[in-house]
Amino acid sequence: MPAIVIQGVAATSAFLAKTSHDILVSTEKAITEAGLFIKAEVVESIAGNRAEPKSVDTGRFKNSIATTKPSPMTAKVETNVDYADILEYGSSSRQPRHHFTNTAERNQIKVKDFVTAKVKKAI
Amino acid sequence: MAITSVSTSTFLADTINLIRDKIKNNVVDPLVATRPSGQRFCLTAYPKNPVIYPIVTVIDRGIQQPQRLGMGSESTSINMDIEIRIWARNVAERDELFDEVYNFLREDQHDDDTGLIASNLNGFQLLSAINVSEDGENGIKSKVCEYRFLFICE
Numbered sequence: 504m505p506a507i508v509i510q511g512v513a514a515t516s517a518f519l520a521k522t523s524h525d526i527l528v529s530t531e532k533a534i535t536e537a538g539l540f541i542k543a544e545v546v547e548s549i550a551g552n553r554a555e556p557k558s559v560d561t562g563r564f565k566n567s568i569a570t571t572k573p574s575p576m577t578a579k580v581e582t583n584v585d586y587a588d589i590l591e592y593g594s595s596s597r598q599p600r601h602h603f604t605n606t607a608e609r610n611q612i613k614v615k616d617f618v619t620a621k622v623k624k625a626i
Numbered sequence: 627m628a629i630t631s632v633s634t635s636t637f638l639a640d641t642i643n644l645i646r647d648k649i650k651n652n653v654v655d656p657l658v659a660t661r662p663s664g665q666r667f668c669l670t671a672y673p674k675n676p677v678i679y680p681i682v683t684v685i686d687r688g689i690q691q692p693q694r695l696g697m698g699s700e701s702t703s704i705n706m707d708i709e710i711r712i713w714a715r716n717v718a719e720r721d722e723l724f725d726e727v728y729n730f731l732r733e734d735q736h737d738d739d740t741g742l743i744a745s746n747l748n749g750f751q752l753l754s755a756i757n758v759s760e761d762g763e764n765g766i767k768s769k770v771c772e773y774r775f776l777f778i779c780e
Contacts, residue, residue: 592758593672595679595713595766608688 525625531575533621537614538570538578544610545580548602553609555600558590631745634779638686641706641775642670644745646684648734649710653726656680656719679766680714680723687772701780707753712769717759720767728752731773742775749776 544553549565551557559565567582580603593599628647632640646668655667661678668682687707695701710727714720735742735750742750753772760766 588756588758589760592711592756592768592770594758594760594768595673598672604687 522626526622529621529625530618533618534576534578535570535572536621537617538572538580540617541578541606541610541614542568542570542580544606545602548606553606555602555605558600558602564590630740632747632777637704637777637779638689638706641708641747641777642684642686644747645708645710645731646670648730649682649684649727652730652734653682653723656723680712680719682723682727683709683711683713685709685711695778695780701778704777704779705749706775706777708773708775710771710773712771714767715764717767720757720769724755724769724771728771746777747775748778749774751775 545568546565547553548555549558549568551559564582564584564587567584567587569581569583571579571581573579589597590600591603592601629640629644632644650666650668653668655661657667657678657680661667665678666681668684669677670684672683672685673681685708687709689707690705691702692705693703695703712720712723712727714723731742731750734740738744742748751774753774755769755771758768758770760768
């Protein structure tokens with residue numbers, strides 16, 4: 504009676520498990536690095552080295568920018584300074600400066616390409 | 627001249643003016659009876675001179691082109707992010723105006739002759755609504771709302 508024997512199932516399964524683990528690790532690393540990159544870009548924007556006006560007086564706002572990782576696949580760039588929303592969105596007496604939104608817009612494609620390249624490298 | 631639909635050659639200016647006109651004509655200004663002449667309820671830039679609140683500002687917040695419509699085509703689909711900001715004297719007024727603007731835009735989408743889709747603005751989405759409150763009892767309370775529309779450039 505003819506029979507088909509499939510060899511290497513265990514090795515294939517082990518390879519796929521390792522690859523998917525490698526992809527997850529690389530993605531997580533890439534997201535952490537992207538978060539740090541965006542943080543640096545926001546700081547540059549506040550310092551007046553990008554298109555937005557400089558927002559440094561005492562340096563409190565610039566020094567407050569931090570990256571956190573609320574979950575393995577998320578990086579958050581944030582500030583705890585209470586006047587940050589007025590600087591970002593403006594007020595009745597102040598024009599908006601959009602340090603965060605403009606940085607996100609400017610670097611959206613860069614971050615996407617960076618993470619994709621890291622994942623491809625892992626495969 | 628009133629804008630009735632968005633055309634490819636002037637899509638950004640048309641969108642801003644169309645939405646401004648829609649809000650101006652359909653959202654009730656709380657100061658409709660008392661607003662001095664020369665003072666506007668709906669503006670297309672942040673005010674630089676003293677104004678009488680509440681006001682609504684409509685400005686563009688960036689454009690993305692997520693895709694081309696085929697390799698051999700010059701047509702593109704464009705996402706336009708429009709900021710509609712409510713500036714009010716207190717939180718209740720701010721939230722009531724926000725509700726009114728949002729519900730008007732939502733319900734205006736499918737109107738046969740003059741709705742957003744008939745005017746070439748598709749895919750209405752509210753992306754975010756962030757409160758920005760100025761200090762003090764008399765501080766202006768505003769809500770920064772980002773809407774997204776899809777426009778086919780052809």
